[in-house]
Amino acid sequence: MSAPNPGITLQESRLDPKAALLDVVVPAGEAWIGRIAEGQTFRIVDLEGNQAVDTLFFNANEPSEHYSASDTIRLQGALYLTTGSVLRSTAGAKMLTIVADTCGRHDTLGGACSAESNTVRYGQHTKHMHNCRDSFLLALSTSDHGLSKRDLTCNINFFMNVPVKPSGALTFEDGISAGGKYVEMRADMDVLCLISNCPQLNNPCNGYNPTPIRLLVWSA
Ligand SMILES: [Zn+2]
Numbered sequence: 001m002s003a004p005n006p007g008i009t010l011q012e013s014r015l016d017p018k019a020a021l022l023d024v025v026v027p028a029g030e031a032w033i034g035r036i037a038e039g040q041t042f043r044i045v046d047l048e049g050n051q052a053v054d055t056l057f058f059n060a061n062e063p064s065e066h067y068s069a070s071d072t073i074r075l076q077g078a079l080y081l082t083t084g085s086v087l088r089s090t091a092g093a094k095m096l097t098i099v100a101d102t103c104g105r106h107d108t109l110g111g112a113c114s115a116e117s118n119t120v121r122y123g124q125h126t127k128h129m130h131n132c133r134d135s136f137l138l139a140l141s142t143s144d145h146g147l148s149k150r151d152l153t154c155n156i157n158f159f160m161n162v163p164v165k166p167s168g169a170l171t172f173e174d175g176i177s178a179g180g181k182y183v184e185m186r187a188d189m190d191v192l193c194l195i196s197n198c199p200q201l202n203n204p205c206n207g208y209n210p211t212p213i214r215l216l217v218w219s220a
Contacts, residue, residue, distance in 0.1 A: 008104035011083040013184050015041060015218050022217035028210035029130055029199035031139035035060050036187045039220025042096070043184040044158055044195075046103065047214055050175030050207035052160040052198040054112045054132045056153065057087060057095050060190040063147055065089045069108045069154040079164060081106040081156065087185070095191055100184035103177045107157040109170060112136065113200045122202040135196035145192055157198075158183055160205050172203040 017023060021040075025047070026032045036042045044053055059065040071088040073079055081087070083101045086094050111117070114133035118126040133152065140147045159177040162170050199210050 009083040010102055010104050011100045012102060013043065013100035013182070015043070015184070015216075017216055020216040020218050022215065025212050025214050026195065026197045027212050028197060029135070030197055031135040032193075032195045032197070032215060033139045033143050033145070034193055034215075034217075036191050036193055036217055037220070038187050038190050041099065041184060041186050041218040042193065043100075043182050043216040043218075045180065045182040045214040045216070046159045046177045046211075047179060048211035049177055049179040049181070050159070050204075050209075051177065051211050051213060052175075052200065052205040053158040053213055054136075054196040054198050055156045055158055056136070056194045058145075058147065058151070058192040058194070059089060059093075059095070060192045063145060063151065063192060065091050065093070066151065066153060067095060067156065068092075069156070073108055079108055081108060081158075086188075087156070094188040096185040096187050098183060098185045100182070103159055103181040103183060105161065105176060106183060107160040107162040108154075109164070110157050110160055110162040110172065110205075112152070112155050112157075112196060113198065118202060126202055129201065130199040132196035132198050132200070135199070136194060139194060139196075147192075147194075157205070160198075172205050174204045175207060
Protein backbone atom coordinates (compact mmCIF):
# COMPACT_ATOMS: atom_id res chain seq x y z
CA MET A 1 0.00 0.00 0.00
CA SER A 2 1.21 3.46 -0.77
CA ALA A 3 1.03 6.41 1.62
CA PRO A 4 -1.94 8.76 1.18
CA ASN A 5 -1.10 11.68 -1.05
CA PRO A 6 -2.24 15.10 0.16
CA GLY A 7 -2.10 16.40 -3.43
CA ILE A 8 -5.05 14.35 -4.72
CA THR A 9 -7.85 16.59 -5.98
CA LEU A 10 -10.80 14.67 -7.43
CA GLN A 11 -12.86 16.68 -9.88
CA GLU A 12 -15.63 15.48 -12.20
CA SER A 13 -16.35 16.93 -15.64
CA ARG A 14 -19.65 18.28 -16.92
CA LEU A 15 -18.83 17.59 -20.57
CA ASP A 16 -21.16 15.23 -22.43
CA PRO A 17 -19.48 12.47 -24.49
CA LYS A 18 -22.31 12.76 -27.04
CA ALA A 19 -21.07 16.27 -27.89
CA ALA A 20 -17.44 15.23 -28.42
CA LEU A 21 -15.68 15.92 -31.74
CA LEU A 22 -13.56 12.82 -31.35
CA ASP A 23 -14.47 9.61 -29.54
CA VAL A 24 -12.15 6.65 -30.15
CA VAL A 25 -11.10 3.51 -28.33
CA VAL A 26 -7.39 2.63 -28.38
CA PRO A 27 -6.98 -1.12 -27.86
CA ALA A 28 -4.62 -2.53 -25.25
CA GLY A 29 -1.00 -2.18 -26.33
CA GLU A 30 -1.64 0.14 -29.28
CA ALA A 31 -0.50 3.70 -29.99
CA TRP A 32 -2.38 6.85 -30.98
CA ILE A 33 -1.20 10.17 -32.35
CA GLY A 34 -3.44 13.19 -32.86
CA ARG A 35 -3.70 16.96 -32.78
CA ILE A 36 -5.62 18.90 -30.12
CA ALA A 37 -6.19 22.58 -30.86
CA GLU A 38 -5.78 25.38 -28.33
CA GLY A 39 -8.94 25.67 -26.23
CA GLN A 40 -10.14 22.12 -26.93
CA THR A 41 -10.60 19.67 -24.08
CA PHE A 42 -9.04 16.21 -24.15
CA ARG A 43 -10.17 13.30 -21.98
CA ILE A 44 -8.47 9.93 -21.44
CA VAL A 45 -10.69 7.23 -19.92
CA ASP A 46 -9.26 4.16 -18.20
CA LEU A 47 -12.09 1.90 -19.42
CA GLU A 48 -11.38 -1.23 -17.38
CA GLY A 49 -9.02 0.09 -14.70
CA ASN A 50 -5.33 -0.14 -13.73
CA GLN A 51 -4.09 0.83 -17.19
CA ALA A 52 -0.94 2.92 -17.68
CA VAL A 53 -1.21 5.46 -20.53
CA ASP A 54 2.25 6.65 -21.59
CA THR A 55 1.82 10.12 -23.10
CA LEU A 56 3.95 12.82 -24.73
CA PHE A 57 2.85 16.26 -25.92
CA PHE A 58 4.52 18.44 -28.56
CA ASN A 59 3.86 22.00 -29.64
CA ALA A 60 1.98 21.20 -32.88
CA ASN A 61 3.40 24.30 -34.58
CA GLU A 62 7.00 23.86 -33.37
CA PRO A 63 7.47 20.20 -32.35
CA SER A 64 11.02 20.74 -31.07
CA GLU A 65 9.21 22.27 -28.08
CA HIS A 66 7.63 19.44 -26.08
CA TYR A 67 6.38 18.41 -22.65
CA SER A 68 8.99 18.82 -19.93
CA ALA A 69 8.62 16.70 -16.82
CA SER A 70 11.26 18.66 -14.91
CA ASP A 71 9.72 22.09 -15.66
CA THR A 72 6.24 20.78 -14.84
CA ILE A 73 7.39 19.34 -11.49
CA ARG A 74 9.48 22.39 -10.60
CA LEU A 75 6.81 24.95 -11.39
CA GLN A 76 3.99 23.17 -9.55
CA GLY A 77 6.24 22.11 -6.68
CA ALA A 78 4.86 18.55 -6.70
CA LEU A 79 5.73 15.23 -8.30
CA TYR A 80 2.28 13.96 -9.24
CA LEU A 81 -0.27 15.34 -11.68
CA THR A 82 -3.90 15.97 -10.78
CA THR A 83 -6.61 18.62 -11.15
CA GLY A 84 -4.99 22.03 -11.49
CA SER A 85 -1.66 20.71 -12.75
CA VAL A 86 -0.25 22.71 -15.65
CA LEU A 87 1.78 20.64 -18.11
CA ARG A 88 4.78 22.76 -19.10
CA SER A 89 6.94 22.70 -22.19
CA THR A 90 10.71 22.76 -22.53
CA ALA A 91 10.29 26.54 -23.02
CA GLY A 92 8.31 26.80 -19.76
CA ALA A 93 5.05 27.54 -21.62
CA LYS A 94 1.65 26.22 -20.57
CA MET A 95 0.79 23.28 -22.84
CA LEU A 96 -2.30 21.86 -21.13
CA THR A 97 -4.09 22.28 -17.80
CA ILE A 98 -5.76 19.34 -16.05
CA VAL A 99 -9.35 20.47 -15.44
CA ALA A 100 -10.96 17.23 -14.25
CA ASP A 101 -9.60 14.05 -12.73
CA THR A 102 -11.49 11.18 -11.11
CA CYS A 103 -8.35 9.07 -10.54
CA GLY A 104 -6.41 11.70 -8.61
CA ARG A 105 -2.79 10.93 -9.29
CA HIS A 106 -0.63 10.46 -12.38
CA ASP A 107 3.06 9.67 -12.66
CA THR A 108 5.76 12.02 -13.98
CA LEU A 109 8.84 9.92 -13.22
CA GLY A 110 8.49 6.28 -14.30
CA GLY A 111 9.18 6.84 -18.01
CA ALA A 112 8.19 4.48 -20.81
CA CYS A 113 8.98 0.78 -20.88
CA SER A 114 11.45 -0.39 -23.53
CA ALA A 115 13.24 -3.57 -24.57
CA GLU A 116 16.28 -2.27 -22.69
CA SER A 117 14.50 -1.46 -19.42
CA ASN A 118 12.54 -4.71 -19.56
CA THR A 119 15.78 -6.67 -19.99
CA VAL A 120 17.49 -4.92 -17.09
CA ARG A 121 14.51 -5.19 -14.76
CA TYR A 122 12.95 -8.52 -15.69
CA GLY A 123 15.57 -10.56 -17.56
CA GLN A 124 16.82 -11.32 -21.04
CA HIS A 125 13.73 -13.38 -21.88
CA THR A 126 11.64 -10.16 -21.90
CA LYS A 127 13.77 -8.43 -24.57
CA HIS A 128 11.36 -9.15 -27.40
CA MET A 129 8.18 -8.33 -25.55
CA HIS A 130 6.01 -5.50 -26.86
CA ASN A 131 6.87 -2.22 -25.09
CA CYS A 132 5.91 1.47 -25.10
CA ARG A 133 9.06 2.71 -26.80
CA ASP A 134 8.39 0.42 -29.76
CA SER A 135 4.78 1.67 -29.89
CA PHE A 136 5.97 5.31 -29.84
CA LEU A 137 8.48 4.63 -32.64
CA LEU A 138 5.93 2.78 -34.75
CA ALA A 139 3.43 5.66 -34.39
CA LEU A 140 6.06 8.25 -35.34
CA SER A 141 7.37 6.24 -38.30
CA THR A 142 3.88 5.72 -39.74
CA SER A 143 2.79 9.37 -39.40
CA ASP A 144 4.12 12.49 -41.10
CA HIS A 145 4.75 14.90 -38.25
CA GLY A 146 8.52 14.99 -38.80
CA LEU A 147 9.19 13.42 -35.40
CA SER A 148 11.67 10.62 -34.76
CA LYS A 149 13.50 8.68 -32.06
CA ARG A 150 15.30 11.82 -30.88
CA ASP A 151 11.94 13.39 -29.96
CA LEU A 152 11.09 10.72 -27.38
CA THR A 153 11.70 12.18 -23.94
CA CYS A 154 10.47 11.66 -20.39
CA ASN A 155 6.71 11.03 -20.66
CA ILE A 156 3.65 11.21 -18.44
CA ASN A 157 2.14 7.94 -17.26
CA PHE A 158 -1.54 8.69 -16.77
CA PHE A 159 -3.24 6.43 -14.18
CA MET A 160 0.09 4.86 -13.19
CA ASN A 161 1.06 4.61 -9.55
CA VAL A 162 4.76 5.22 -8.89
CA PRO A 163 5.04 6.28 -5.25
CA VAL A 164 8.29 7.82 -4.08
CA LYS A 165 9.54 6.36 -0.80
CA PRO A 166 11.01 8.57 1.96
CA SER A 167 14.44 7.29 0.87
CA GLY A 168 13.80 8.70 -2.61
CA ALA A 169 13.36 5.25 -4.18
CA LEU A 170 10.67 4.72 -6.82
CA THR A 171 8.43 1.68 -6.92
CA PHE A 172 5.87 0.46 -9.43
CA GLU A 173 2.77 -0.32 -7.42
CA ASP A 174 -0.61 -1.72 -8.17
CA GLY A 175 -2.76 0.94 -9.79
CA ILE A 176 -4.97 3.39 -7.95
CA SER A 177 -7.22 3.76 -10.98
CA ALA A 178 -10.38 1.78 -11.70
CA GLY A 179 -12.71 1.16 -14.60
CA GLY A 180 -14.30 4.39 -15.89
CA LYS A 181 -11.91 6.78 -14.17
CA TYR A 182 -10.69 9.61 -16.38
CA VAL A 183 -8.43 12.61 -16.61
CA GLU A 184 -9.34 15.67 -18.66
CA MET A 185 -7.21 18.58 -19.78
CA ARG A 186 -7.67 21.82 -21.69
CA ALA A 187 -5.09 22.58 -24.36
CA ASP A 188 -3.37 25.93 -23.74
CA MET A 189 -1.65 25.74 -27.15
CA ASP A 190 -2.08 23.59 -30.27
CA VAL A 191 -0.57 20.26 -29.27
CA LEU A 192 0.29 16.99 -30.88
CA CYS A 193 -0.40 14.09 -28.52
CA LEU A 194 1.44 10.77 -28.73
CA ILE A 195 0.13 7.88 -26.64
CA SER A 196 1.29 4.34 -26.04
CA ASN A 197 -1.44 2.38 -24.28
CA CYS A 198 1.13 0.39 -22.32
CA PRO A 199 1.48 -3.35 -23.12
CA GLN A 200 3.68 -4.08 -20.07
CA LEU A 201 3.12 -7.55 -18.52
CA ASN A 202 6.08 -7.72 -16.10
CA ASN A 203 5.04 -5.23 -13.40
CA PRO A 204 1.70 -4.26 -11.85
CA CYS A 205 1.33 -0.94 -13.73
CA ASN A 206 -1.41 -2.51 -15.90
CA GLY A 207 -2.57 -5.05 -13.31
CA TYR A 208 -0.77 -7.67 -15.51
CA ASN A 209 -3.65 -7.26 -17.94
CA PRO A 210 -3.39 -4.40 -20.48
CA THR A 211 -6.83 -3.04 -21.40
CA PRO A 212 -8.31 -0.47 -23.83
CA ILE A 213 -8.67 3.27 -23.24
CA ARG A 214 -11.11 5.79 -24.69
CA LEU A 215 -10.07 9.23 -25.97
CA LEU A 216 -12.46 12.16 -26.40
CA VAL A 217 -11.96 15.72 -27.64
CA TRP A 218 -14.47 18.58 -27.25
CA SER A 219 -14.41 21.84 -29.16
CA ALA A 220 -13.27 25.06 -27.49
ZN1 LIG B 1 4.84 0.68 -21.14
